[in-house]
Amino acid sequence: MAVEVVLNVNGMSLPVLLRDPARTLQDVLREDLGLRGTKKSCNDGYCGSCTVQLDGQAVKSCLILAVEAEGRAIRTIEGLEQAGRLDPIQQAFLEHGAAQCGMCTPGMVMSARALLDENPQPTLDDIKEAIKGNLCRCTGYVKIVDAIAAVAGVSAPKRSLERGRVALSGKRVAGHSKLRVDGRVKVTGKAQYVVDMTLPGMLYGKILRSPLPHARIVAIDTEAARRLPGVFAVITGHDLAIKPFGAFIADETGLARDKVRYVGDAVAAVAAVDEATAERAIQLIEVQYEELPFVIDPEDAMKEDAPLIHEVERNIAAHNRVVGGDVAQGFAEADYIFEDRFETTKQAHACMEPHVCIGHWDASGKITLYDSTQSTFFMRYHLSHIFDVPASKIRIVAPYLGGGFGSKSEVHAIHVCALWLSRLTGRPVKMAHDRDEEFIGSRTRHKEIIYLKTGVKKDGTITARQATVILDNGAYTSYGPGVSLTQSMLGGAVYRIPHYQYDGYVVYTNTPIGGAFRGFGSPQFTFAAESQADMIAERLEMDPLTFRLKNLTEPGDKAISGPMLTTNGAREALTKAVDAIHRTAGRTSAPGKLRGIGYAVGTHFTSGKFHPEANADFCGATVKVNEDGSVTVLAGVVEMGTGCSTTLSQIAAEELGVDLEDVTILLSDSDATPPDLGTFGSRATTLGGNAVRQACQAVKATLSREAATQLDCDPNRIVFQDKAVFDASRPERRILLADLVTGMMFRDGGGSHVMASAHFDAPCSLPDPETGVGDFAMSYSFGCHAVEVEVDPDTGKITVVQVVAATDCGNVINPVGAEGQVEGGVMQGIGYALYEDIKFAEGQPLNTRFGTYKIPTVMTVPPITAIWVETDDPRGVYGSKGLAEMGMVPTAPAIANAIYNATGVRITSLPITPEKILQGLPSAQNREVSSL
Structure with missing residues (x-):
């Protein structure tokens, strides 16, 4: 029965007709009133993205019925900004860099506003308590707390931001901390994500997913679903006439055709007039299954008698090998050989914005896909193949992206289903994962089992290393072979290893699909390698710092696995991080608790060529100077919180002598922006920045010729500065950039207009097909994380007391943004180390919501100190190298080493839980190593 309510929203009385009285306040605000600053993320009250104020109190609007809010004062993020002036808390979020992807930001701001309204002078503990129900996957919470503390007048914890040579100190814009160019729309809730979009005539799609880990599909009855009023189309795997697809191996079909291979495998899809009807429709579809034996452990899956998930021997989807030197000779030269086994965890991306798309296949045959994708170009490239449609007939648009971390870099079932359903119905179709689907139907970090065999001399010199790595691929392949390939080459880059062999096996299991995830294999391999580094040092009775310093690679080294380490700040990062942690450790030690310090060194690549069918790694950019002297940049990279829209704008401003505020950047529309492989592989600022800079240089050449004619000088003497151009020898004679461009246009x-494009292809190469050795990336970043932990011996509870993150990412373009990337990476690494793990029982995933799958909250964030080792890499724009992934690579092994230092318990499997600590502690009292 329909009910009319009058809601008092942001001071206005708004009548709403509720056809369903059970509708939540969240949905009514978003769908009926268009207030989509209230974000929709988890829908069950755990993430806090939908927070609003109700009678001044912060509430999660997904848990409140709209009828319950009648007669009460509702305040949303849209009600804070007044006459164009930001609320002080919004201004603070902007100034402190507290928003990255921006999906959680409105909810954070509303929780903070509610706190400050009630208690204008909160303590730091009060601030954390107020936002503990608001999850963030990007920022690491540090700058959020700083922003709220600044408004409250509270002193936030002091964290030094140390920089080395500061090579860009002579520049006006690049190298200096700048506010995010997309910050204002994010702190006001105006940033529109695909989940916020509605198109005229749009239908809603939903996918029926398998409840079984492995089964043959005997029959599917869709008749009841088709007859349901409001249903426009129903499809199964045999209706979906597409080519198989996959990032490396084409083993996915969008909807399963003959059998399902994991709990969550897509079986059928519907398009209906609204989400509720679509949900009812899939519940009416009846599927008859024949259950098959399943396997969830990758080592079990490799056994001869294991059930075959695909028709490949021993379920091995791919095997790659890297051979440098002769490991047999290296082991023969060793005084000691140590062999250890390590195991990592299946980590969920847990993006605040779930996967969502709107597909429209119109009557002319033109495909338009609005998508939460990290790569508009890659998406177009793959859809062209899948549907056999020319790329020119496909448009991909990626608006604001609520986090990705690698999970949104390829085609998923929702993309092909939305487009096929649109083709059948002639209407746009929106499909979005709910939170359960986001955990099981998107991608995960690959669980890995790593066997390391390392030979050393008595003095600690490494003579050889052999690695056997088993990657849990999940039910389909995705980026598994690429993860194995990149970690195989990076595995020989941290230490000087004269003889090296890596064998990686990508193995099918009946579990959710492993894909690209921040670090792309580096966090897994680094956990094993840096845990073993401490273990070897102890066995040799050496200090772990001495062992590392003896073996680290140096600038100019060519790693045994192929990377050319033109710049390498590993040694400086290690010594600075260790020195910093020892200067501050133990200041707040609690009685009865065990304290320890650990550290780990890691490396990661910037961009890279690792796909045998893609011998290219490029970014494109177009730069236009307008008649008012402003600059427009069009680039194909995607802004998903990494800050590339700001750094690319800084580069354009620096090159053309204008202010950052004079630059407008337009991203991620395949019909408008140049081709670009996307935002992944820590490449957006370095590769995209090179493209922007080259386009600016072409623009400058055109303008310099015109200016030289007017100023009667050599074009090479023209200087761009202060929104003007002048002869370097006569700076008093200048022409405003606006006047120069206007004169040329009119x-x-x-x-002529003033516009130029550039296409930057990274100078790197595919690995050798025989040996696997290759300098596959443009450059290599290094870093060291040093960690202090506290362990309660009675409960096993682990507290990370502080983290020092020393990072060689070349020269830093935007320090405040770079610091935020490190803080976010560290927090993601803490979750990876201590508790994130998708659990299974009888093939069923057990923790597919934020209530059961725990990611770090503000209550777990430690003080994080960022130290920059600026190495001025010659290949990166302004000497920069990749950063975003390096921020989490060494975190887990640093924590593991710190825990061992505190307790004597050596844990070689992630996550490191209190249970594992307690199991190991009895033997630790006798200083015996317990591997768990």
């Missing part, structure tokens, strides 16, 4: 005959 000239009577012979005029």
Whole structure:
């Protein structure tokens, strides 16, 4: 029965007709009133993205019925900004860099506003308590707390931001901390994500997913679903006439055709007039299954008698090998050989914005896909193949992206289903994962089992290393072979290893699909390698710092696995991080608790060529100077919180002598922006920045010729500065950039606009097909994380007391943004180390919501100190190298080493839980190593 309510929203009385009285306040605000600053993320009250104020109190609007809010004062993020002036808390979020992807930001702001309204002078503990129900996957919470503390007048914890040579100190814009160019729309809730979009005539799609880990599909009855009023189309795997697809191996079909291979495998899809009807429709579909034996452990899956998930021997989807030197000779030269086994965890991306798309296949045959994708170009490339449609007939648009971390870099079932359903119905179709689907139907970090065999001399010199790595691929392949390939080559880059062999096996299991995830294999391999580094040092009775310093690679080294380490700040990062942690450790030690310090060194690549079918790694950019002297940049990279829209704008401003505020950047529309492989592989600022800089240089050449004619000088002497151009030898004679461009455009005959494009292809190469050795990336970043932990011996509870993150990412373009990337990476690494793990029982995933799958909250964030080792890499724009992934690579092994230092318990499997600590502690009292 329909009910009319009057809601008092942001001071206005708004009547709403509720056809369903059970609708939540969240949905009514978003769908009926268009207030989509209230974000939709988890829908069960755990993430806090939908937080609003109700009678001044912060509430999660997904848990409140709209009828319950009648007669009460509702305040949303849209009600904070007044007459164009930001609320002080919004301004603070902007100034402190507290928003990255921005999906959680409105909810954070509303929780903070509610706190400050009630208690204008909160303590730091009060601040954390107020936002503990608001999850963030990007920022690491540090700058959020700083922003709220600044408004409250509270002193936030002091964290030094140390920089080395500061090579860019002579520049006006690049190298200096700048506010995010997309910050204002994010702190006000105006940033529109695909989940916020509605198109005229749009239908809603939903996918029926398998409840079984492995089964043959005997029959599917869709008749009841088709007859349901409001249902426009129903499809199964045999209706979906597409080519198989996959990032490396084409083993996915969008909807399963003959059998399902994991709990969550897509079986059928519907398009209906609204989400509720679509949900009812899939519940009416009846599927008859024949259950098959399943396997969830990758080592079990490799056994001869294991059930075959695909028709490949021993379920091995791919095997790659890297051979440098002769490991047999290296082991023969060793005084000691140590062999250890390590195991990592299946980590969920847990993006605040779930996967969502709107597909429209119109009557002319033109495909338009609005998508939460990290790569518009890659998406177009793959859809062209899948549907056999020319790329020119496909448009991909990626608006604001609520986090990705690698999970949104390829085609998923929702993409092909939305487009096929649109083709059948002639209407746009929106499909979005709910939170359960996001955990099981998107991608995960690959669980890995790593066997390391390392030979050393008595003095600690490494003579050889052999690695056997088993990657849990999940039910389909995705980026598994690429993860194995990149970690195989990076595995020989941290230490000087004269003889090296890596064998990686990508193995099918009946579990959710492993894909690209921040670090792309580096966090897994680094956990094993840096845990073993401490273990070897102890066995040799050496200090772990001495062992590392003896073996680290140096600038100019060519790693045994192929990377050319033109710049390498590993040694400086290690010594600075260790020195910093020892200067501050133990200041707040609690009685009865065990304290320890650990550290780990890691490396990661910037961009990279690792796909045998893609011998290219490029970014494109177009730069236009307008008649008012402003600059427009069009780039194909995607802004998903990494800050590339700001750094690319800084580069354009620096090159053309204008202010950052004079630059407008337009991203991620395949019909408008140049081709670009996307935002992944820590490449957006370095590769995209090179493209922007080259386009700016072409623009400058055009403008310099015109200016030189007017100033009667050599074009090479023209300087761009302060929104003007002048002769370097006569700076008093200058022409405003606006006047110069306007004169060129409006000239009577012979005029021209000022615009140029550039295509930057990274100088790197595919690995050798025989040996696997290759300098596959443009550059290599290094870093060291040093960690202090506290362990309660009675409960096993682990507290990370502080983290020092020393990072060689070349020269830093935007320090405040770079610091935020490190803080976010560290927090993601803490979750990876201590508790994130998708659990299974009888093939069923057990923790597919934020209530059961725990990610770090503000209550777990430690003080994080960022130290920059600026190495001025010659290949990166302004000497920069990749950063975003390096921020989490060494975190887990640093924590593991710190825990061992505190307790004597050596844990070689992630996550490191209190249970594992307690199991190991009895033997630890006798200083015996317990591997768990």
